[in-house]
Amino acid sequence: MTSSAKTAKSSAAKSSAKADAVAEAKNKLDAHVRAIVKWHFSPATGSPFWLDWAKQAGWDPAKEVKGFADILRFPNFNDEWLRDEQPKRWVPKAYAGKPFKIFETGGTTGMPKQRISWTDHDHDYSEFSNTIEEKYFPKGSDWLMAGPTGPRRLRLAIEHLANVRGGCCYHLDLDPRWVKRCIGKGDYAQAEAYKEHVVDQAITILRHRQGINCLFTTPKILEAMAERTSLVGLGIKGVFCGGTSMTPQVVRFLAEEVLEGKAQFVPTYGNTLMGLACSEPVSAKGGWSVVYHAPQPRAVLRVVDPADSTKDVAVGGWGRVELSTFTKEFFMPRLLERDEAQRREPYVCYPWDGVADVRPFGAQSGKIIEGVY
Amino acid sequence: MATHDTPEGPRIHIPALRFGTAYRSQDTATTAGAVVSQVNSGLIRRDLLNLSGAVAALQDIPTAQLFAMCRKAGELYQHGTLPVGDAGDQQAPEDYVRQASASTGLPHALVRNNMGKIAYVLNNMDEILRGLTRGLDPAVIDAGLGTQSGVPVSYYRTADALGVVLPSNSPGVNSLWIPALALKVPVILKPGRDDPWTPWRIIQALIAGGVPAKAFGYYPTGHDGAHTVLAGCGRSLLFGDASITKRWASDPRVEVHGPGYSKVLIGETHIDRWQELIPVLADSVAANGGRSCVNASAIVVPRNGAAIAAALAERLATIVPRSADDAGAGLAGFANPAMAESISASIDQGLKEPGAVDHSAKLRAGPRLVVHDGRTYLLPTVVACGSFDHPLANREFLFPYTSVVEVPQSRMLDLIGPSLVVSAIGDDPAWRRALLASPLIHRLNLGAMPTSHVHWDQPHEGNLFEFLYRRRAVQVAG
Numbered sequence: 001m002t003s004s005a006k007t008a009k010s011s012a013a014k015s016s017a018k019a020d021a022v023a024e025a026k027n028k029l030d031a032h033v034r035a036i037v038k039w040h041f042s043p044a045t046g047s048p049f050w051l052d053w054a055k056q057a058g059w060d061p062a063k064e065v066k067g068f069a070d071i072l073r074f075p076n077f078n079d080e081w082l083r084d085e086q087p088k089r090w091v092p093k094a095y096a097g098k099p100f101k102i103f104e105t106g107g108t109t110g111m112p113k114q115r116i117s118w119t120d121h122d123h124d125y126s127e128f129s130n131t132i133e134e135k136y137f138p139k140g141s142d143w144l145m146a147g148p149t150g151p152r153r154l155r156l157a158i159e160h161l162a163n164v165r166g167g168c169c170y171h172l173d174l175d176p177r178w179v180k181r182c183i184g185k186g187d188y189a190q191a192e193a194y195k196e197h198v199v200d201q202a203i204t205i206l207r208h209r210q211g212i213n214c215l216f217t218t219p220k221i222l223e224a225m226a227e228r229t230s231l232v233g234l235g236i237k238g239v240f241c242g243g244t245s246m247t248p249q250v251v252r253f254l255a256e257e258v259l260e261g262k263a264q265f266v267p268t269y270g271n272t273l274m275g276l277a278c279s280e281p282v283s284a285k286g287g288w289s290v291v292y293h294a295p296q297p298r299a300v301l302r303v304v305d306p307a308d309s310t311k312d313v314a315v316g317g318w319g320r321v322e323l324s325t326f327t328k329e330f331f332m333p334r335l336l337e338r339d340e341a342q343r344r345e346p347y348v349c350y351p352w353d354g355v356a357d358v359r360p361f362g363a364q365s366g367k368i369i370e371g372v373y
Numbered sequence: 374m375a376t377h378d379t380p381e382g383p384r385i386h387i388p389a390l391r392f393g394t395a396y397r398s399q400d401t402a403t404t405a406g407a408v409v410s411q412v413n414s415g416l417i418r419r420d421l422l423n424l425s426g427a428v429a430a431l432q433d434i435p436t437a438q439l440f441a442m443c444r445k446a447g448e449l450y451q452h453g454t455l456p457v458g459d460a461g462d463q464q465a466p467e468d469y470v471r472q473a474s475a476s477t478g479l480p481h482a483l484v485r486n487n488m489g490k491i492a493y494v495l496n497n498m499d500e501i502l503r504g505l506t507r508g509l510d511p512a513v514i515d516a517g518l519g520t521q522s523g524v525p526v527s528y529y530r531t532a533d534a535l536g537v538v539l540p541s542n543s544p545g546v547n548s549l550w551i552p553a554l555a556l557k558v559p560v561i562l563k564p565g566r567d568d569p570w571t572p573w574r575i576i577q578a579l580i581a582g583g584v585p586a587k588a589f590g591y592y593p594t595g596h597d598g599a600h601t602v603l604a605g606c607g608r609s610l611l612f613g614d615a616s617i618t619k620r621w622a623s624d625p626r627v628e629v630h631g632p633g634y635s636k637v638l639i640g641e642t643h644i645d646r647w648q649e650l651i652p653v654l655a656d657s658v659a660a661n662g663g664r665s666c667v668n669a670s671a672i673v674v675p676r677n678g679a680a681i682a683a684a685l686a687e688r689l690a691t692i693v694p695r696s697a698d699d700a701g702a703g704l705a706g707f708a709n710p711a712m713a714e715s716i717s718a719s720i721d722q723g724l725k726e727p728g729a730v731d732h733s734a735k736l737r738a739g740p741r742l743v744v745h746d747g748r749t750y751l752l753p754t755v756v757a758c759g760s761f762d763h764p765l766a767n768r769e770f771l772f773p774y775t776s777v778v779e780v781p782q783s784r785m786l787d788l789i790g791p792s793l794v795v796s797a798i799g800d801d802p803a804w805r806r807a808l809l810a811s812p813l814i815h816r817l818n819l820g821a822m823p824t825s826h827v828h829w830d831q832p833h834e835g836n837l838f839e840f841l842y843r844r845r846a847v848q849v850a851g
Binding site for chain 1: 604
């Protein structure tokens with residue numbers, strides 16, 4: 001066999017293996033979706049909210065949803081429900097009487113959006129723990145959580161991540177709502193001062209506690225910390241980052257300059273409603289593009305046509321991000337996120353669609369100005 | 374690779390410059406003929422923490438030598454072939470004219486005019502600095518102390534870098550930051566989205582002229598990056614619309630160049646000879662395609678408003694879209710047609726309010742917005758307004774637009790509001806004294822002179838030397 005024939009054969013084999021993996025993942029997703037929908041829409045196990053919803057919908061999801069494709073029969077999830085409904089309305093009957101945690105998402109003023117959880121957050125971060133490299137996130141190392149605290153699940157989730165990996169987790173106080181409020185009022189000096197306050201806390205912990213090799217933070221805080229000192233010099237080996245969109249240039253800058261090309265940078269896309277979407281490894285070879293894959297089958301990300309969210313955009317096309325969450329604790333079909341992204345092909349470790357280069361929805365639309373500039 | 378190939382032809386990649394070193398970003402933006410690296414704000418902030426090398430690079434070069442470097446750069450900028458992009462491409466002056474025209478919409482003739490202004494500043498840096506420093510011996514800047522008019526003086530730098538957030542409307546504004554180099558202050562430039570060419574070419578000319586490359590930061594970036602430049606440089610010039618300038622309006626480190634709202638005021642002594650003034654009015658409104666903050670956006674007269682508006686509209690109606698390379702082209706196209714549509718719609722909306730007449734409308738065959746050679750233009754527009762309360766009376770748009778407003782001479786200074794340039798045409802001594810005392814006027818032209826007329830020995834919207842240097846008391850023993 002010639003070498004080109006060998007290459008063609010190997011390529012065909014890889015392509016066939018990938019197709020098999022994609023098909024297997026799809027089957028697994030369909031089975032999971034069937035089970036979860038049945039759970040939330042069966043009187044013996046379901047939640048008051050979804051059981052009431054089904055009564056008015058005129059169809060029975062418990063019987064009629066056979067797989068993920070049937071989820072398109074649900075309209076886009078109205079996230080105002082998370083503000084307006086009492087948390088108990090989301091409790092599946094199977095969990096009745098079991099105390100739950102309430103986590104919040106977004107919000108600056110007024111009533112925030114809330115979801116309930118028992119162990120979803122632990123589960124998501126235990127799974128995430130299996131994806132990170134021992135070399136950069138050594139087992140037994142301690143963590144610093146320099147991200148949003150308060151009523152967000154990150155506070156508990158990062159501590160759980162540190163604990164399942166055999167370490168402890170240091171924290172600081174960070175209220176992102178205050179920062180948003182300052183910026184909303186145009187008080188940029190106050191917002192900057194608050195950032196300095198957060199960075200002060202983080203650097204103080206790093207300087208006074210030994211054994212912290214791992215860090216969770218946001219890109220802005222990471223940049224600001226590294227403007228004060230070498231994080232690598234203080235022992236940081238791996239940084240897990242989330243909380244905002246990151247362009248390929250930001251990722252490259254953080255990896256090459258902020259982390260000096262020595263510590264590993266792991267971007268993630270996630271929120272209280274989804275769990276944690278892992279990224280394919282970022283690299284110069286991949287153009288520093290960040291491609292996220294949802295924690296399927298527990299959550300699914302689609303990139304949809306903004307004009308008709310039942311339609312996926314073509315692979316490589318841009319569209320709005322739609323999230324569905326399927327766990328026994330929480331069912332949320334087809335929430336349109338406030339982000340847009342590029343749809344990407346399934347990846348070897350995550351044989352389902354990816355979402356790449358996430359940015360705020362409508363970021364590319366222009367505005368009209370007056371004046372000669 | 375030298376270029377990015379596109380269906381419209383090759384595009385040159387313009388990188389950022391980090392203290393003179395090219396940096397190709399992962400994020401890019403495109404404008405006609407160029408793919409431009411877009412850097413993130415964190416990268417800029419990180420570089421601004423390391424300005425000492427840039428400062429040191431300029432510090433020990435005698436000012437007289439910097440003048441000579443600028444002179445050489447002026448020659449190269451206007452007539453030389455200079456590097457463009459990061460892949461070995463070269464740019465002759467005509468290439469620059471064509472490229473800047475394509476991305477900004479200015480016709481070649483106006484780009485050349487702007488080149489002339491920039492070259493003048495480079496070639497005459499000693500004269501410019503003499504004007505800015507009121508005749509200070511440049512050796513005082515070199516030594517930090519000396520004498521002026523027999524008095525001991527000492528000046529120190531107020532910033533390690535001058536940040537400049539540039540517009541795309543007209544290349545000429547780049548002339549405002551160049552003197553910083555001769556004053557030994559490094560520059561951190563954020564080019565306008567549609568004019569990456571001009572600051573790049575000036576930098577290349579200055580480097581070829583001998584100015585150390587380390588003295589230059591060139592950071593194409595978005596709004597977040599622009600704010601980082603302004604927050605991180607000790608002193609900055611900001612060109613922008615209200616959405617960005619508002620945040621910096623009261624920061625003494627930032628000199629804001631927003632809309633100019635420049636005006637021509639005709640006084641009682643000259644109003645009955647208004648026909649003679651039409652050429653001055655036309656130049657004020659339409660020079661440089663009406664794209665500068667020094668273009669008049671209102672003409673204020675005690676009477677004859679309708680007649681003046683009609684005559685001026687007739688004169689301006691001769692300015693029509695022409696091919697970009699037509700030597701007689703005086704109108705600039707819009708790189709973004711949606712902006713032209715929005716401006717035109719805004720004027721039409723204003724005309725629905727009683728008290729305004731579009732005197733240009735009856736002189737044109739069709740709508741204000743026209744497409745010529747595939748490019749969108751707005752035809753010159755003169756609107757007579759009954760008072761300054763009308764929504765179209767004090768508006769500044771990116772094309773030859775003006776209102777003509779009737780106001781008694783005695784009330785003019787009460788109503789004009791802040792005005793970058795006022796050309797006041799009148800001989801009444803009391804009126805002149807009032808004009809000279811007015812804090813609303815940044816640049817005052819006394820007599821029949823277009824608002825666009827610039828003497829370079831006069832500061833433009835602030836004095837760069839006073840912005841970048843502060844005088845300290847100094848006493849030397851013995």
